[in-house]
Amino acid sequence: MLAAGLGDLVAYHAPLSTFQREQGGATTLLTPGVNVLALNATFLPDDPSDVDMTAVRDWHEGQGVPVLVASTGPVPGARAVARLRVGTLTGMDAELEAGVVVEQVSRLTLPSWARVLAEAHGTPGWADALAQHLAVRLEGDRDAALLLAYREGTPVGALLWRSSGAAHLWGSLDRRATRPLLRAAAELGGPLRVSEVGQTLPLDDAQEIIYSLLD
Numbered sequence: 001m002l003a004a005g006l007g008d009l010v011a012y013h014a015p016l017s018t019f020q021r022e023q024g025g026a027t028t029l030l031t032p033g034v035n036v037l038a039l040n041a042t043f044l045p046d047d048p049s050d051v052d053m054t055a056v057r058d059w060h061e062g063q064g065v066p067v068l069v070a071s072t073g074p075v076p077g078a079r080a081v082a083r084l085r086v087g088t089l090t091g092m093d094a095e096l097e098a099g100v101v102v103e104q105v106s107r108l109t110l111p112s113w114a115r116v117l118a119e120a121h122g123t124p125g126w127a128d129a130l131a132q133h134l135a136v137r138l139e140g141d142r143d144a145a146l147l148l149a150y151r152e153g154t155p156v157g158a159l160l161w162r163s164s165g166a167a168h169l170w171g172s173l174d175r176r177a178t179r180p181l182l183r184a185a186a187e188l189g190g191p192l193r194v195s196e197v198g199q200t201l202p203l204d205d206a207q208e209i210i211y212s213l214l215d
Contacts, residue, residue, distance in 0.1 A: 001025060003072045005086035005207035006043045008193050012166045013038040015144075016137045021059060024050035030063045034133050035126045037082060037211050038168065041068040044075065057214060067214040078212035086168075087203030089182060089192045100177050102149045102157070102184035110135050113146050116158040120171025134160075147184055149177040157181040166193040 002010065002025070010027050014020055017029040017039050026048065031039035042056045048071075060067040069075055105113065114131035118124050138144055143164070149157030149172065157177035159170035167185045172178045182201075186192040194201065195209070 002027065002043055002045055003207060004205070005195075005209050006070060006072065008086055008166060009038050009070065009168060009195065009209065010043050011164060012162055012168045012193075015141065015162075016134065016169075018133075019063065023055060024048075024052060026051045026056065028056065028059060030060065030065055031133065032063050032065055033129050035123055036130070036169070037068065038070070040065045041070045041211060044069055044071045046072060048075075053214070068211060069214060070209055070211050072207060072209060074210065075212050075214075078214045080210050080212045082197065082211040084195045084197045084209050084211075085199065085201075085203055085206045086193065086195045086209055087201075087206035089186060089190075089194050089201060090204050091202040100149055100151050100156075100174075100180045102147055102177075102180050104184075104188075105146050105148050107135060107138055107146070109146065109148065110138075112155055113148055113158045116148065116155045116173060117169065117171045120158070120173050145188060147181060149181040149184075151177060159185050161185045161188050163189060164193075165189055165191060168193075168195045170194070 017031045019030040021028040025045040026042050028042040029039055057067045110131045115127040118127035145161045147159040148155050156174040157172035159167050159181050161167045
């Protein structure tokens with residue numbers, strides 16, 4: 001069984017992934033051509049003794065993607081490449097930043113939305129591929145909403161909310177847009193489960209997740 005934070009990430013990202021596989025308590029999501037870590041990882045239970053790691057490696061390599069695993073602790077023989085916290089957002093009732101407007105936007109804005117998200121995460125070259133992939137995966141999906149934050153008419157924040165009350169795909173180019181963006185997502189239906197790299201957000205029940213590459 002997956003830890004709560006890992007389960008949150010799987011539930012949120014599975015509808016956006018291309019391939020899914022379960023084996024020995026682990027869940028693998030693979031999405032070749034997209035650089036989102038959670039869309040190309042095997043999520044490991046706290047006790048991975050029943051997981052056939054050779055089969056995990058073979059399935060990743062067979063799809064042409066690195067052997068990336070997500071866990072709540074170090075994985076023997078793996079090199080950590082990213083750490084994040086998953087938890088329930090709190091304390092978003094303070095006064096919002098002036099000049100920031102958040103709007104729910106249509107799928108037609110996906111190219112702009114993806115550009116903001118990719119740039120916010122330092123990977124602007126992946127924006128087009130992400131937009132094209134999500135355009136297909138979100139077609140007819142009534143459980144998802146796209147939000148864009150604007151400052152003086154310029155898009156500076158992007159977020160994908162799901163009706164389960166989660167928003168793990170988000171980013172901002174202007175830190176002043178972060179609070180309005182997340183508060184707008186919470187108002188769609190809370191409490192809001194989010195993830196972040198670092199420790200800047202007020203999160204309850206936060207759990208650290210480690211992404212690692214198998215050597």
